[in-house]
Each structure stands twice: as C-alpha cells, then as structure tokens.
Amino acid sequence: MSRERKRGNTNHYTIQVKELVEYIALSDRNAYRFLTIYLEKVLRDSGIWKWFEEFFELQTQESLERLRENFIDFMIRYTPINGRLEPIRILNPLLNIVSFKYKKLGTKAGRVAPIHYSDLLYNRPNWRDIKKDKSLTREEFARYLLQEGVRNPRYYRYSVQKAKRYVKAIHPYSEIHRFGAYRATQAHHIFPSSYYPEIADLPENIIALTPNQHFAKAHPNNKTSLVDPAYQAICLLAKLDSIEYDYRNNLGHYSWENFIKVVNVGLDKKFSKDIDFEEMKYQIGRHYFG
Numbered sequence: 001m002s003r004e005r006k007r008g009n010t011n012h013y014t015i016q017v018k019e020l021v022e023y024i025a026l027s028d029r030n031a032y033r034f035l036t037i038y039l040e041k042v043l044r045d046s047g048i049w050k051w052f053e054e055f056f057e058l059q060t061q062e063s064l065e066r067l068r069e070n071f072i073d074f075m076i077r078y079t080p081i082n083g084r085l086e087p088i089r090i091l092n093p094l095l096n097i098v099s100f101k102y103k104k105l106g107t108k109a110g111r112v113a114p115i116h117y118s119d120l121l122y123n124r125p126n127w128r129d130i131k132k133d134k135s136l137t138r139e140e141f142a143r144y145l146l147q148e149g150v151r152n153p154r155y156y157r158y159s160v161q162k163a164k165r166y167v168k169a170i171h172p173y174s175e176i177h178r179f180g181a182y183r184a185t186q187a188h189h190i191f192p193s194s195y196y197p198e199i200a201d202l203p204e205n206i207i208a209l210t211p212n213q214h215f216a217k218a219h220p221n222n223k224t225s226l227v228d229p230a231y232q233a234i235c236l237l238a239k240l241d242s243i244e245y246d247y248r249n250n251l252g253h254y255s256w257e258n259f260i261k262v263v264n265v266g267l268d269k270k271f272s273k274d275i276d277f278e279e280m281k282y283q284i285g286r287h288y289f290g
Contacts, residue, residue, distance in 0.1 A: 027166045027203070028121060029252065036101045039094055048074055052095070056104045064112050067095070096120060159201035160193060170253050171208035175238045184208035188218050190235045191266035192227060199266065204243065204259040207235045233288035236263070237281060244277045 003014045015021055024031050043049045051070045055063045068091060075087040092107055096115045099106035106115035164187035174182040186209045193200035215222045217231045243254045260271050263280065267287055271280065 026169055027162075027253075029255075032097070032117075032120060033252070035097050039098060040101075043098075046074075052098060055095075056099070056102060059105045059112060061112050064107060067091075093120070156197070156201070163187075163201045163203045163206055167203050167206045167208050171242070173208070174210050174213060175207050175242050176209065176213055176234065182210050182213075184210060186211055186214035188214050188235065190232060190239060191262065194225075196265055199262050202258050202262055204239065204254055205262045205266070207239050207242075209235075229288065233284065236266075236284055240277065240281055240284065247277075 003016055005012045005014070020034075024034050040049070043052060048070070051067045055067045057063075068088065071091045072084050072087040075081050075090070076084075081087060096106035097120055100115045100117065100120060104115075105112050106119075107113060108115075108119070168184065168187050171184055173180060174184045176182070187206050188209045189196075189200060190205050190207055191199060196205070199205045209218065215224075217228060218235065220226050220228050240259070243256065243259050246252070246254045247256060257273055260273060260275065260280075263269055263284065264271055267284075269283070269287075271283065275283075
C-alpha cells in the first residue's frame with residue numbers, strides 16, 4: 001500500500017495504491033473491513049490462527065487465558081518485544097476486531113465478553129450515549145450536548161464533516177431523483193445538527209441533494225435555520241430507500257440500526273431493531289401525513 005524510503009533519520013512514505021487508502025479513509029466501517037481481512041491474513045500466515053479458532057470454539061475464560069499466553073510467548077520469541085504487557089495491549093483490540101467479524105465473544109477488562117461495533121472505535125465519541133432529559137426542550141438539550149456533553153468538540157466537528165463527505169462519495173446523484181441530470185453537491189442533515197447533535201455524524205441522517213433541493217426545498221427561502229416538514233418526510237423516505245437498496249445488495253454502506261436510531265431521535269419514537277423496511281416506511285408516512 002505504501003513504500004518506505006530512508007532519508008537521513010527520517011522515513012518517507014509513498015502511497016502505491018491510492019484507491020485503497022481512500023477506501024479506508026472514507027468511513028470507520030471501511031477501515032474495519034480492511035482490518036478484518038488484513039489481521040486474519042497476518043494471523044494465518046504467522047501460523048497462530050489455530051489459537052484464535054480454539055477460543056472461538058470454546059469461548060471460555062480458560063481458552064482466553066491460553067490464547068493470551070500463547071500470543072505473549074510468540075511475540076517475545078519472534079519480535080523485539082521483551083515484556084508481557086505490550087503483547088496484551090496488541091492482542092485485545094486485535095481479538096475483538098476478529099471476534100466481532102465472526103459474531104463471537106471477545107474480551108473486556110481481561111474477561112470474556114460480548115463485543116459491539118462501538119467497542120472497536122478508538123477514542124469513540126460519547127455524545128450519542130447521553131440521554132435526553134424529558135424536562136429539557138430539544139433546543140436546550142442540543143445546547144447542553146454542544147457545551148457540556150461533547151468532550152472533544154474538534155473531533156465532533158470532524159466526525160460530522162467526515163459523514164457528509166462519505167454520503168457525497170457514495171451518492172454522486174441526488175437521492176431524491178437518482179438520475180444523472182441531478183448531480184448531488186450538497187450533504188443535507190435530515191434532522192438538523194443544531195437541534196440533533198447526537199445523530200449529526202451518522203450517515204443515515206445525511207442525504208445527498210442538488211443545490212436547488214437543498215436551499216429551495218429542504219430549507220424554505222434559503223433559510224438554513226428552517227426545515228420544511230413535508231420535504232423532510234420526502235428526504236427521510238428517500239434515505240430509507242437508499243438504505244434498503246444498500247442492505248438488499250449487501251453493499252455495507254449503511255447501518256439499519258443507526259437509521260432506526262435516527263428516526264427514534266428525530267421523530268421521538270421508540271421503534272425496536274426488529275422493525276422491517278415496509279413497516280418503517282408506513283410509520284414515517286403516518287407520522288407526517290396522518
């Protein structure tokens with residue numbers, strides 16, 4: 001993927017496969033897919049995949065301890081690492097990434113435990129885990145999140161912009177019309193980030209639109225502080241179509257669970273993860289149009 005050259009005491013790298021780097025950088029899930037393929041290949045090529053297979057089969061604390069001891073001994077024997085702590089630091093995230101791929105238990109705090117996708121994210125944002133106090137208005141809650149709840153505002157802004165770039169990259173044409181004549185240059189929050197910051201960085205809350213759709217229809221009279229409810233419904237249903245197409249073609253661009261969260265937060269609903277596409281479409285239409 002890159003070539004290393006030494007110039008004095010400095011290492012210089014040249015990218016050899018730019019498309020692969022761009023794919024990894026596009027989203028956290030793309031980086032995850034790359035890691036699952038890369039890590040499993042390294043483990044198999046190193047001849048130690050059998051230890052991981054044993055753990056995946058038994059899923060016990062004893063099998064985790066055996067895996068840990070074998071991995072530590074291997075790292076000390078075949079790498080410059082001499083201590084026992086560093087191999088454990090390497091093993092824990094490595095194991096959890098592969099465990100999540102195969103829907104197996106991983107490790108937390110040294111114990112066998114279920115692994116969720118959010119557990120794999122380094123320095124993962126905490127604003128999505130903050131629940132809205134029913135005594136607060138949506139405006140008050142948004143201000144609270146942005147002022148107090150988001151411990152790393154710079155990372156928050158980066159995550160939002162990254163999600164916008166991601167949606168624009170996979171949808172060159174408007175998600176409303178989907179024809180070549182309707183080039184999508186705008187990434188629009190279906191539920192505004194200023195009111196719903198806890199879902200502002202989810203691609204499932206962002207739709208690719210043309211400038212006219214964005215500034216004349218989604219935001220009436222080009223007032224970005226306003227949202228047209230009728231067009232918001234259209235955007236939400238169009239996004240649902242994009243996600244259903246993605247799901248049925250196994251493209252992996254979107255998360256159905258995240259879309260359910262977007263709807264639950266944006267419409268103040270409590271839909272379960274078991275709701276299907278048809279029922280979700282019906283419920284959205286019912287909410288907006290009665």
